[in-house]
Amino acid sequence: MKIAMIPARMGSQRLTKKNLQKIKGTTLISHAIRKCVKAGCFDEIWVNSEHPDFGEIAQSEGVHFHQRPASLGNSVATSEQYVAEFLEKNRCDTLFQVHSIAPLLTAEDVVKFVKKMESSSFDTLLSCDNIQIECVYGSKPVNFNFDEKSNSQDLEPIQRVNWAISAWKRGQFLEAFRSGKCATYSGDVGFHSLSTLTSHIIKTKEDLLLAEKLFDLVFSE
Numbered sequence: 575m576k577i578a579m580i581p582a583r584m585g586s587q588r589l590t591k592k593n594l595q596k597i598k599g600t601t602l603i604s605h606a607i608r609k610c611v612k613a614g615c616f617d618e619i620w621v622n623s624e625h626p627d628f629g630e631i632a633q634s635e636g637v638h639f640h641q642r643p644a645s646l647g648n649s650v651a652t653s654e655q656y657v658a659e660f661l662e663k664n665r666c667d668t669l670f671q672v673h674s675i676a677p678l679l680t681a682e683d684v685v686k687f688v689k690k691m692e693s694s695s696f697d698t699l700l701s702c703d704n705i706q707i708e709c710v711y712g713s714k715p716v717n718f719n720f721d722e723k724s725n726s727q728d729l730e731p732i733q734r735v736n737w738a739i740s741a742w743k744r745g746q747f748l749e750a751f752r753s754g755k756c757a758t759y760s761g762d763v764g765f766h767s768l769s770t771l772t773s774h775i776i777k778t779k780e781d782l783l784l785a786e787k788l789f790d791l792v793f794s795e
Contacts, residue, residue, distance in 0.1 A: 676738035697761025
C-alpha cells in the first residue's frame with residue numbers, strides 16, 4: 575500500500591502562512607493535493623497538519639486529513655517526529671512525502687519517483703538536484719581543488735537534497751525511530767535527481783515570486 579502525505583504547518587517563519595500562499599489563484603497546498611491525485615499512483619492521499627483549517631481544504635479536495643498534535647506543529651518539532659507520529663497511526667508499505675512548497679514538481683515527476691522507489695531496494699529515497707559547478711564548504715573545495723582550474727562540465731556534480739518528494743519504507747523508518755536512531759536517513763538510502771526547475775523550493779517571498787514566473791513555463795510543456 576502506498577500513501578502520499580502532504581505536510582502543512584500553519585506557522586512559518588520566513589513566509590507567513592506559506593502553505594496558503596497562492597499561485598495562479600490556487601493555494602500551494604491545493605496544488606500539491608491535485609498533483610498527487612493526477613499522478614494516480616497512490617492508494618491514499620493525506621494532508622498532515624496541526625491546524626484544522628487544512629482539514630477543510632483536504633475535505634474539499636476529496637482527500638484524507640490527519641491532525642497531528644499541536645506540539646508537532648511548532649518551529650521546534652522536526653519532520654522526523656511528525657512523520658513517525660503519522661506512521662504510527664496509519665499503516666502502509668511505503669510513505670511518500672510530497673511537499674507543497676515544491677509547486678513546480680509535476681505529476682509526471684511524482685510518477686517517476688514512485689516507480690524508482692518501487693523498482694529499487696531502497697528503504698529511503700530522497701529527491702535532489704545536481705549542481706555541476708565549483709562548490710565550497712567551510713572555505714574548502716568540495717568537488718574541485720585549488721591546485722588547478724578545471725572546466726565546470728568536467729566536475730563531479732554535487733547532489734543537493736531538496737525535499738520536494740521523499741519516500742520511506744514504513745517498517746524501516748519506525749524501527750529506526752523507536753530505537754533512537756535517525757529515521758530520515760535510515761536503511762539503504764537512494765537519491766533521485768530532479769531538474770533545476772522542478773527542484774525549486776519556496777521558503778521566502780522571493781521564492782514564491784520566482785515560482786509564479788516559472789509556473790507557466792513548466793506546465794505549458
